[in-house]
Structure formats: structure tokens, C-alpha cells
Amino acid sequence: MIPSKTVIDMLGQCDIFTRNNIGYRALSLSVSEILKANEDYERRTGQRISPLFDANDAWERLYDSDLRFDRRGLPPAEQYAQIKRSCAELRRDFNDDTKWRR
Structure with a gap:
């Protein structure tokens, strides 16, 4: 199990x-x-960090995380689809009250 934090x-x-x-x-x-x-x-814009830079940083963090997706050198479209799907599954599981103790 992954800690909630x-x-x-x-x-x-x-x-x-x-x-x-x-x-x-x-x-x-x-x-x-x-x-x-x-x-x-x-x-x-005068802002130091762009959304694109943030997305790249998020990618690196997700790559090193427990998120389930194929980390081999897949084409960007396929890898993005896997990550997006895994993120949706993680959110659904996290929001599912039946998976948590009361």
C-alpha cells in the first residue's frame, strides 16, 4: 500500500x-x-517557471514514483496515454471510500 501523503x-x-x-x-x-x-x-511573462517546465518536472517525479505505467522508451503519445490512464485510476481508487478503513 502507498501512504496517503x-x-x-x-x-x-x-x-x-x-x-x-x-x-x-x-x-x-x-x-x-x-x-x-x-x-x-x-x-x-516575467514568470520563471513555465507550465511546460512544470510538466517536465512532474514527469520526472512520476517516473520515480509508484505510479503504474511502462517506463520503457515508448512513443510519447503511448506513454502519455498510459500515464494519464494511471493517474485517473489512482484518483478513482483514492476517492473510493470502500478502500479506506473507518
């Missing part, structure tokens, strides 16, 4: 990664492309 953190990372499907874009770009996009975002 860990699940809550994982769900937060899932939200960041799947918001507006930006995680798919993060998976499709190289780290240098993400850093360049982040610099452009900062120049335009």
Missing part, C-alpha cells in the same frame, strides 16, 4: 502533467527544447 503528492504531479495535455508536449521535446521554451516564457 504519497498518493496526494502523486495526484498533484498527475494534475500538473495532464493539465491541458501539456505532458504530451513535454514528452515530445528534448530537455534543451524545454529549457529554451522556458526562457522564452520567462522573457514574455
Whole structure:
């Protein structure tokens, strides 16, 4: 079993990664492309961290987490779909009162 605090953190990372499907874009770009996009975002908005950079960070955290998905080098679309599905399953399980003791 995963501690509830860990699940809550994982769900937060899932939200960041799947918001507006930006995680798919993060998976499709190289780290240098993400850093360049982040610099452009900062120049335009004055904010240091772009949603794309956040999504990449969330991806790294999810990769190191207990979330169930295939970590082999799958195409971005397939990997994104797996992560999104696993995040939805995690949220459904977490919100299912029958899985928790009272």
C-alpha cells in the first residue's frame, strides 16, 4: 500500500502533467527544447517557471514514483496515454471510500 501523503503528492504531479495535455508536449521535446521554451516564457511573462517546465518536472517525479505505467522508451503519445490512464485510476481508487478503513 502507498501512504496517503504519497498518493496526494502523486495526484498533484498527475494534475500538473495532464493539465491541458501539456505532458504530451513535454514528452515530445528534448530537455534543451524545454529549457529554451522556458526562457522564452520567462522573457514574455516575467514568470520563471513555465507550465511546460512544470510538466517536465512532474514527469520526472512520476517516473520515480509508484505510479503504474511502462517506463520503457515508448512513443510519447503511448506513454502519455498510459500515464494519464494511471493517474485517473489512482484518483478513482483514492476517492473510493470502500478502500479506506473507518
